[in-house]
Every structure is written in C-alpha cells, then in structure tokens.
Amino acid sequence: xxEVLEWLVELQKVDxxxxxxxxxxxxxxxxxxxxxxxxxQVKTTLxxxxxxxQDFHKEKDMLELEVKELEERQKKYQDQLYQxxxxxxxDAVSMEIESVKETISNKETRIIELITLEEELQKSIxxxxxEESQVQNRLSDKEGDLKKRLGQTEKQExxxxxxxxxxxxxxxxxxxxxxxxxxxxxxxxxxxxxxxxGLCGGCFKNLPPQRVLEIRxxxxxxxxxxxxxxxVWDEEAANQEV
Ligand SMILES: [Zn+2]
Numbered sequence: 001x002x003e004v005l006e007w008l009v010e011l012q013k014v015d016x017x018x019x020x021x022x023x024x025x026x027x028x029x030x031x032x033x034x035x036x037x038x039x040x041q042v043k044t045t046l047x048x049x050x051x052x053x054q055d056f057h058k059e060k061d062m063l064e065l066e067v068k069e070l071e072e073r074q075k076k077y078q079d080q081l082y083q084x085x086x087x088x089x090x091d092a093v094s095m096e097i098e099s100v101k102e103t104i105s106n107k108e109t110r111i112i113e114l115i116t117l118e119e120e121l122q123k124s125i126x127x128x129x130x131e132e133s134q135v136q137n138r139l140s141d142k143e144g145d146l147k148k149r150l151g152q153t154e155k156q157e158x159x160x161x162x163x164x165x166x167x168x169x170x171x172x173x174x175x176x177x178x179x180x181x182x183x184x185x186x187x188x189x190x191x192x193x194x195x196x197x198g199l200c201g202g203c204f205k206n207l208p209p210q211r212v213l214e215i216r217x218x219x220x221x222x223x224x225x226x227x228x229x230x231x232v233w234d235e236e237a238a239n240q241e242v
Contacts, residue, residue, distance in 0.1 A: 001218065015183065018157065021157050042132045042135055053118065067111070071104065196240060
C-alpha cells in the first residue's frame with residue numbers, strides 16, 4: 001500500500017504542474033475564439049454591404065441607359081413637332097413630350113437618390129474594412145501569443161502527460177477513481193500531507209492523534225473526515241513550521 005500512496009503523491013505533483021501550465025495559457029484560448037467570431041461577423045457584414053452596393057450600381061446603370069433612350073425619343077418628338085399638319089397633331093406630340101419629360105425626371109430623381117445611397121454605403125464599407133483589419137490584427141496578435149506560449153510549454157506538458165499516464169496505469173483503478181473524484185471536487189488538490197501538530201494539509205483541521213499514527217504507517221488509504229482528501233505521510237511537511 002505504501003507504494004500505491006507514493007504513486008498517488010507523485011500523481012498529485014504531476015497534476016499540479018499540469019494545472020500550472022494550463023493557468024499559464026490563461027484566458028488566451030478563449031480570447032482567440034471570441035476574436036475569431038468577431039472577424040467572421042465583420043466579414044459577413046462587409047459581404048452584405050458589397051452586394052448591396054453592386055445592386056445600387058446596377059440599378060443606376062440601368063436607369064442611366066433608360067434616360068438616354070428617353071432623351072432620344074424626346075428629341076424625335078421634338079423634330080416631329082416641326083412637321084405637324086394641324087393643332088390636334090401638335091397637341092398629341094406635345095403631350096408625348098411632356099410624358100417623356102416626366103418619366104425622365106422621375107428616373108433622374110431616383111439616380112440622385114442612388115448616388116447618395118452609394119456614397120453612404122461606401123463610407124460604411126470603408127469603416128467595416130477598417131474594423132475588419134483591426135480585429136484581424138488583434139486576432140493575429142493573440143494567436144501569436146498563444147502559439148508562443150504553447151510552444152514554450154509543449155515539451156514540458158508532453159513529458160508530464162507521459163509521466164501521468166505511467167502512474168495512472170500503475171494505480172489500482174478503484175484508487176485512481178477515488179483520486180480523480182476528489183481531484184475534481186477539490187479544485188485539483190486531492191492528496192495532502194499531514195502537517196505539523198497533526199493538521200490536515202488540505203483543510204488544516206486537527207486530525208485525531210491515533211489517526212496521525214495510522215497515516216504515518218502508510219498501510220491504508222485514509223481520507224480526511226472534514227475535507228475528504230487523501231492523507232499521506234511526508235516527513236518534511238510534518239516537521240515544517242506552519
Ligand atoms: Zn482535511
């Protein structure tokens with residue numbers, strides 16, 4: 001049993017180191033994820049704005065073409081005006097001219113409206129593009145940071161994981177399960193030494209003197225009755241001033 005308890009102590013040490021590496025990465029993975037979402041959102045907006053701009057442009061081109069045709073028709077009517085034979089014909093052609101003029105005027109009003117809309121949209125696109133490049137830069141920075149940090153700790157993490165796997169394989173599954181359960185419940189601290197004056201190294205409550213002696217023998221696995229952690233004997237911890 002002593003050996004098993006020693007493996008548990010080792011496992012706890014390895015797990016604490018792994019936790020420290022995780023803490024070193026901190027919030028970075030989350031930040032990268034959020035910024036990626038932001039970039040995608042800006043890109044979608046930008047795409048929609050560009051499609052809208054194209055639509056405005058197409059409509060304007062079409063209207064300009066129509067106006068050109070109408071102006072030619074107006075000119076033809078104007079020429080006809082010199083060839084009319086009577087008042088009735090004159091009135092009829094004049095009415096056609098008025099009607100064409102009105103249509104041209106309506107289309108020109110819409111063209112002016114479209115020019116304004118295009119200008120506004122181009123401003124929005126410019127600010128979206130600015131935003132896109134800013135968010136993209138921030139994302140690249142954070143990705144760089146994360147990569148650097150991962151690179152620094154990669155080797156260490158790999159060797160810790162290998163060590164952890166070895167220990168986990170050696171431990172009886174039932175004991176490993178108990179350890180894992182306490183580890184998860186107690187924020188990563190499952191195995192604690194008995195401290196000076198017979199205190200639990202996890203919750204610092206007094207342990208019964210008889211129990212301290214039993215733990216010292218390392219013949220069985222004892223859990224602290226207050227915090228539920230696995231108690232082990234460590235000469236150094238037991239003598240250290242708190
Ligand atoms: Zn305790």
